[in-house]
Amino acid sequence: MIVRGLKIIFTYNSSLCKAQCLRKTINFHTSAFLSTSAVLKEEKIKVGDYDINYLKLGNGPRNVLCVPGALGSIWTDFKPQVQGFDREKFTLVAWDPPGYGKSRPPDRNFPTDFYEKDADYAYEFMKAIKLPKYSVLGWSDGGIVGMILAAKHPDAVDKLVVWGSNSFILPNEIELYNKVKDISAWSKKMKEPMIELYGDKFASYWAEWVDGVINVFKANNGNICSERLKDIKCPTLILYGEKDPMVDSVHASHLHTHIDNSRLYLYPDGKHNIHIKYAEDFNRRVQEFLLQT
Secondary structure, eight states, X not given: OEEETTBOOOOOOOOOSHHHHHHHHHHHHHSSOHHHHTTXXXXXXXXXXXXXXXXEEOOOSEEEEEEOOXXXXXXXXXXXXXXXXXXXXXXXXXXOOTTSTTSOSSOOOOOTTHHHHHHHHXXXXXXXXXXXXXXXEEETHHHHHHHHHHHHOTTTEEEEEEESOOSBOOHHHHHHHHHTSOGGGSOHHHHHHHHHHHGGGHHHHHHHHHHHHHHXXXXXXXXXXXXXXXXXXXXXXXXXXXXXXXXXXXXXXXXXHHSTTEEEEEETTOOSOHHHHTHHHHHHHHHHHHHOO
């Protein structure tokens, strides 16, 4: 089922102004995260080689893991969900993935299987905090991790929500990554939040991530995890902003077609950060999906 507002429809959109909008997205979701982060207590737990930084809030019966995007963290990527989810109905867990945010040191690298490794870490992390059954919310790279996690561990993942995500990479998307690899062209306003989070390491870290994604593209002929979509058995909600400059509309259609028991909701004017831009609607829609039996 594909829903666009109140109409059942799907249209193909070409991506425009990708590099510029990617820069805007990074700046938007990394600004002003300190005020809320000071209120709630973060914790750390050892998983493998990393002391994983995470936030657990709420006492609801339904557990939810929030997985951020590239170089993302709890506060850069999920502040509206931390603030907006019903804490009586959900127990929300947001983490800084290994090597991201405050889950450092050590720093990480980006081999061609780094999405697989992140999914394995997420699985072990949730076991370590004694929440063996949960739903997953994954944005962008986090959605890729979520899909792999759901496919590999169907007994652990109750439901899956992904947006701004893809199971393969198009050649024109590689052009986008190359355009934004060098942060020296970014504005001061855009760079400062990430530099505050990562220090002088950010420029090289971002470039390493870009190189990692390009290497995935080269090693697998563009594939990331398409072969795993058939193994996702849980109910899945796919959301997509039809003006997303980073992720071509073909990806949302592909995921919906190849993930059984999935539904697709379209934001006609949405871009990559629909969970921030349309936080109230997004939170309501996602919570309703997670509460359905």
